Amino acid sequence: MADHILALDQGTTSTRAIIFDRDGRIVATAQREHRQSFPQPGWVEHDATEIWRNARNCIGLVLADAQLTPADIAAVGITNQRETTVCWDRKTGRPLHPAIVWQDTRTQGIVDRIAEHGGVDQFRERTGLPLNAYFTATKIAWLLENVEGLRERANAGEVLFGTVDTWLTWQLTGGPKGGVHVTDVTNASRSLLMRLDSCEWDAELLAAFGIPRASLPEIRSSSEVYGHCAEWTPIAGVPVAGILGDQQAATFGQAAFDEGEAKNTYGTGSFLVYGTGTEPVLSSHGLLTTVAYKLGDGATHYALEGSIAVTGSLVQWLRDNLGLISTSAEIEPLAASVDDNGGCYIVPAFSGLYAPWWRPDARGVIVGLTRYITKGHIARAALESTAFQSADVLEACNADADEPLTELRVDGGMTVNDALMQFQADVLGVPVVRPVITETTALGAAFAAGLAVGFWADLDALRALWREDRRFEPAMSPDERARLRREWRKAVSRSFDLA
Numbered sequence: 001m002a003d004h005i006l007a008l009d010q011g012t013t014s015t016r017a018i019i020f021d022r023d024g025r026i027v028a029t030a031q032r033e034h035r036q037s038f039p040q041p042g043w044v045e046h047d048a049t050e051i052w053r054n055a056r057n058c059i060g061l062v063l064a065d066a067q068l069t070p071a072d073i074a075a076v077g078i079t080n081q082r083e084t085t086v087c088w089d090r091k092t093g094r095p096l097h098p099a100i101v102w103q104d105t106r107t108q109g110i111v112d113r114i115a116e117h118g119g120v121d122q123f124r125e126r127t128g129l130p131l132n133a134y135f136t137a138t139k140i141a142w143l144l145e146n147v148e149g150l151r152e153r154a155n156a157g158e159v160l161f162g163t164v165d166t167w168l169t170w171q172l173t174g175g176p177k178g179g180v181h182v183t184d185v186t187n188a189s190r191s192l193l194m195r196l197d198s199c200e201w202d203a204e205l206l207a208a209f210g211i212p213r214a215s216l217p218e219i220r221s222s223s224e225v226y227g228h229c230a231e232w233t234p235i236a237g238v239p240v241a242g243i244l245g246d247q248q249a250a251t252f253g254q255a256a257f258d259e260g261e262a263k264n265t266y267g268t269g270s271f272l273v274y275g276t277g278t279e280p281v282l283s284s285h286g287l288l289t290t291v292a293y294k295l296g297d298g299a300t301h302y303a304l305e306g307s308i309a310v311t312g313s314l315v316q317w318l319r320d321n322l323g324l325i326s327t328s329a330e331i332e333p334l335a336a337s338v339d340d341n342g343g344c345y346i347v348p349a350f351s352g353l354y355a356p357w358w359r360p361d362a363r364g365v366i367v368g369l370t371r372y373i374t375k376g377h378i379a380r381a382a383l384e385s386t387a388f389q390s391a392d393v394l395e396a397c398n399a400d401a402d403e404p405l406t407e408l409r410v411d412g413g414m415t416v417n418d419a420l421m422q423f424q425a426d427v428l429g430v431p432v433v434r435p436v437i438t439e440t441t442a443l444g445a446a447f448a449a450g451l452a453v454g455f456w457a458d459l460d461a462l463r464a465l466w467r468e469d470r471r472f473e474p475a476m477s478p479d480e481r482a483r484l485r486r487e488w489r490k491a492v493s494r495s496f497d498l499a
């Protein structure tokens with residue numbers, strides 16, 4: 001009997017395959033990092049072929065490690081870095097350009113051109129999103145305008161576009177030999193091309209970006225059988241039955257299914273998602289409106305999202321670009337070598353600033369430098385910037401929501417850092433709660449796939465699997481909190497108007 005679900009979590013820095021049992025416990029994990037290319041300032045690319053190879057390898061490795069066969073796997077769930085755009089040849093399955101990653105800002109010129117008539121909020125009511133280089137439509141438009149012959153080939157039906165969920169699902173289900181070309185509502189809600197109310201591609205938006213509809217995937221729910229894995233994959237015959245963008249998957253994996261429930265995920269960037277139930281709510285404070293999930297024929301659930309582009313990747317930057325540390329974990333002792341930030345603040349606006357500011361003209365700054373500042377203070381300021389950015393987003397969320405959040409569920413790679421989680425609780429002034437399974441992104445994709453094939457009965461069965469690991473209570477005085485946040489805001493204002 002198939003007693004396991006396999007989740008494929010394709011993140012910005014790495015790909016993981018994780019096998020879960022019926023209790024939502026991790027049985028085995030395999031992980032592979034992929035190359036990050038920065039060919040020009042503001043450009044970020046991935047090799048989609050490498051990502052597919054890593055996914056295939058991780059699936060094979062995790063099955064071998066768990067000593068399981070495809071017959072033991074009831075379904076596969078896919079979750080992915082969102083917005084990152086792949087375009088490939090329908091016949092050969094070969095990418096026609098490197099994937100343009102969500103953080104990439106090369107499409108600012110397209111944004112400016114379209115914003116000239118109608119401004120950056122012209123599509124907000126229809127899509128929940130501001131016009132920004134972050135979103136998929138701008139990346140597809142750039143490819144069509146800049147890759148020689150691509151528009152003609154797309155118009156002739158020879159080219160497929162998709163986000164990473166679409167690319168992996170197409171490859172897993174057969175590639176050029178019958179692969180299904182689909183995405184789910186959560187990923188499509190990040191495109192600037194999907195109507196929030198009907199969850200369908202919008203003809204006017206397609207026209208505004210010059211994108212032929214036939215090259216786009218079909219929009220499906222987050223939990224249903226899309227197809228079965230091809231015979232040459234390591235999980236031949238297993239149904240692909242769940243797709244969720246990674247932030248929505250983490251929300252689902254935190255069992256935050258209902259209105260008023262929220263989580264914050266700390267990975268490459270950080271993303272606070274706050275459920276608003278079955279009605280989309282438009283933000284007045286710089287948050288995005290996005291689809292949270294849709295199960296089969298059920299109602300569409302929506303959320304407000306505070307997206308922060310750079311948090312964990314600032315730690316990577318200290319490691320890879322400055323050589324201040326040699327592993328991400330080394331930031332912990334370095335930051336602990338000083339008592340406080342010494343007045344130093346880092347605003348990591350590498351891709352401009354996302355929520356709640358939406359300032360493409362911002363660039364990174366380090367302020368408050370004196371001869372006193374050491375690399376310990378820089379490490380500390382880097383970690384603190386994650387907490388300050390999240391506090392700004394939570395404040396916006398509380399301003400939009402009916403009830404303020406009384407605690408924050410957290411997950412993602414950075415949440416192993418206890419000192420950071422304590423500082424986060426301190427600057428938020430509410431408890432931060434970490435679950436036993438911090439791989440909530442993969443767990444959420446497993447939940448969606450498991451529900452589709454009857455592996456788990458319903459949302460209540462999933463709620464019962466959530467378990468708390470540790471609760472960080474705020475311990476900072478309100479005056480100190482207010483002082484630090486004031487200083488931080490000053491630093492943020494210094495990052496504006498630099499691009």
Ligand SMILES: Nc1ncnc2c1ncn2[C@@H]1O[C@H](COP(=O)(O)OP(=O)(O)O)[C@@H](O)[C@H]1O
Pocket residue numbers: 011012013014266267268269311312313314315316328329330331332412413414416417
């Ligand atoms: N001990 C730590 N303290 C702070 N940041 C860390 C620590 N360990 C890992 N990170 C950061 O966490 C991020 C990885 O988180 P993960 O959830 O795997 O990211 P993603 O899903 O975006 O690929 C990396 O950016 C890394 O620098």
Ligand SMILES: O=P(O)(O)OC[C@H](O)CO
Pocket residue numbers: 010011012013080081082083102245246247267268269
């Ligand atoms: O890969 P992550 O976890 O940093 O998530 C990336 C987001 O989906 C971008 O919107």
